[in-house]
Amino acid sequence: MTASARRSGPLLEIEDLRIEFGSAGDPSVAVARADLSIAAGEIVGIVGESGSGKSLTCRAAMRLLPAGGRVGAGAIRFEGRDVLGMSESNLRRYRSGQVGMIFQDPFSSLNPVQRVGAQLAETVRLRRGGDRRSAMREAVDLLEQVGIPDAPRRARAYPHELSGGMRQRVMIALATASEPRLLIADEPTTALDVTTQQQILELIGSLRERRGTSVLLVSHDFGVIAQMCDRVVVMYGGHVVESAPIEEIFARPRHPYTQALMDAVPSLEPLPPGTRRAGIAGSPPDPRRRPAGCVFEPRCARREPECAHWQMEPIDLGPVHRTACRLETGSAGGGEQERAS
Numbered sequence: 001m002t003a004s005a006r007r008s009g010p011l012l013e014i015e016d017l018r019i020e021f022g023s024a025g026d027p028s029v030a031v032a033r034a035d036l037s038i039a040a041g042e043i044v045g046i047v048g049e050s051g052s053g054k055s056l057t058c059r060a061a062m063r064l065l066p067a068g069g070r071v072g073a074g075a076i077r078f079e080g081r082d083v084l085g086m087s088e089s090n091l092r093r094y095r096s097g098q099v100g101m102i103f104q105d106p107f108s109s110l111n112p113v114q115r116v117g118a119q120l121a122e123t124v125r126l127r128r129g130g131d132r133r134s135a136m137r138e139a140v141d142l143l144e145q146v147g148i149p150d151a152p153r154r155a156r157a158y159p160h161e162l163s164g165g166m167r168q169r170v171m172i173a174l175a176t177a178s179e180p181r182l183l184i185a186d187e188p189t190t191a192l193d194v195t196t197q198q199q200i201l202e203l204i205g206s207l208r209e210r211r212g213t214s215v216l217l218v219s220h221d222f223g224v225i226a227q228m229c230d231r232v233v234v235m236y237g238g239h240v241v242e243s244a245p246i247e248e249i250f251a252r253p254r255h256p257y258t259q260a261l262m263d264a265v266p267s268l269e270p271l272p273p274g275t276r277r278a279g280i281a282g283s284p285p286d287p288r289r290r291p292a293g294c295v296f297e298p299r300c301a302r303r304e305p306e307c308a309h310w311q312m313e314p315i316d317l318g319p320v321h322r323t324a325c326r327l328e329t330g331s332a333g334g335g336e337q338e339r340a341s
Contacts (some may be wrong), residue, residue, distance in 0.1 A: 009080070010037035011214050012061060012099075017074035019056050019065065021287075026074065028287045030056050032238040032295075034074070035314065035322075038182065043208060043215040045225035045246075047234040047261065048235035051284050054218045055104065057235070058184045061216075063091060064103055078182075096127045100175030104187040106167040116170050117143070117155025120177065127178040140322075142173040146203060165196035172203060186218045201228055213273060222265045225304055226250065231320070234258045236296030237285045239312050244321040254323045256300045294326065302327060 010309065017034040020027035025033055031053040038044045041215055045056045059065050061076055063083060076083040078098060086094060103109040111119055120139035121132065130138075136155070143151035145167040168188060175183060189197035203230060207213040219225055225232050225246070232249050234242040234257065242255040253259045260280045282299040291306040293299055304327070312324040 005255035006285075009039075010077075011040050011042075011079060012058065012198050012216070013024070013037045013075075014061060015075045017057060017060060017076065018072040018301075019060055020070055020072040021068050028071070029072075029290060030238055030287050031060075032290070033312065034235070034238070034240050036233045036240065036243065036333040038214050038216055040181070040214055041208060041212045042146075042231065043205070043217060043229045045217045046235060047219055047222055047225045047232055049220060049280075049284050051287075053238040054220075055186050058101070058216060058218055061184065075210050091241040097178050098180055099182045099184065100178070100180040101169070101184040102171050102186060102188045104190055106164070106283055109171060110167060112159055115156055115158055116162065119163060120155070120173055122169070123177050124173055136259060138177075139173075141178055143170070144335045146170075146173045146176075147199065148173075153164060155179055164329060165192055165200065168192065168196075169203070172200070177208060178212070180213065182214045182216065183207060184216045185219075187220070188217075189219075189221075189224065189314075197224075204228070222261055234261070236329075237290065238287065239295055239324055240314070240322075241312075241325065242298065242323045244317075248321055252323070254317060254328050255296075256302050256327075257296045257323045260301075294324075328334045 014034055014036050017031055018029065018129070019031035020029055024026045034053060034057045036044065036046070036057070040127045046057065048054050056065065056069065060071055061083065065071070071084060078094065083094065107200045108210055110116065117136060119289055120142055121135040122137050124130070124135040140151045140155050142156055147297070148154050148166055148169050150261065154166065156164065160207050162170065171190050183204070188204065189200050201224065204215060204217070208215060231243065233240055234255065242249070242253070242258045249258065250262070253262055264279055281301055285291060285295050291308070294300070295309045297303045297307040307326060310326040313325050314322045315328050316322055317328060
């Protein structure tokens with residue numbers, strides 16, 4: 001992240017976000033409390049197991065929650081503007097010109113009965129105007145920019161005629177057609193082979209280098225996050241349990257869940273004979289039967305009796321490092337000293 005990006009205020013800021021499903025009187029809480037921010041030109045990762053609330057948090061930032069989902073509390077601001085309070089016309093401009101999103105499954109996100117070039121050209125015309133011919137030329141240019149070979153021919157193809165990697169590249173072209181300030185990439189390498197995965201990640205990284213695009217990258221893979229991101233937000237059970245610069249997370253993870261995720265990352269180093277790589281015992285919490293205290297307490301190897309009643313208040317460990325683990329309450333004073341120094 002550049003010095004100018006660090007000095008500027010947040011591009012996107014999410015504060016105390018709560019996402020609910022079901023009846024208002026007895027809701028199922030999918031995201032209980034999420035706080036994150038991203039500055040201009042920064043790449044921030046969100047990591048966690050399936051069901052932790054990563055994708056829903058990103059969809060809320062686009063106001064694209066699934067049917068039945070709603071924001072029960074909290075605030076989402078883009079350059080200081082209230083996203084949740086935007087009118088329909090302002091919301092269209094926000095989605096078309098400020099923020100782009102790469103969805104997890106490109107096949108279901110593309111129109112199966114329309115050629116990919118036509119889909120891109122339609123997006124270009126909606127966002128920038130112009131005639132069909134010029135929009136199609138720009139669509140082909142966009143396909144070339146995302147590394148699709150023989151772009152004029154591929155533009156005439158239907159989604160099912162392209163490989164998974166090519167469909168993902170089409171999604172990136174669609175999401176970046178208007179050169180958005182922020183790109184939200186939700187598990188963009190799911191179900192891709194290792195080589196294609198690396199190509200997609202390099203393509204996303206190049207957008208920051210060429211255009212200064214901020215990227216919010218969602219993944220369950222700490223290796224991907226480590227490769228790509230300036231900062232990381234760790235989510236579990238609908239809560240942000242830790243956030244810090246990527247180097248600090250790897251040097252000093254402060255939440256037991258973060259440590260457990262990192263212990264589970266595959267390594268090229270051989271394991272001692274008769275041992276297996278560490279896993280996390282138990283299962284993630286059911287949103288309908290969330291623990292009364294810390295949501296990770298039932299699976300935590302370091303848990304203490306008080307953890308069953310801990311309300312997961314964020315603790316500042318320094319100017320850019322936060323955790324929601326009560327075991328770090330004794331370290332908070334050190335964080336205050338660190339901030340004052």
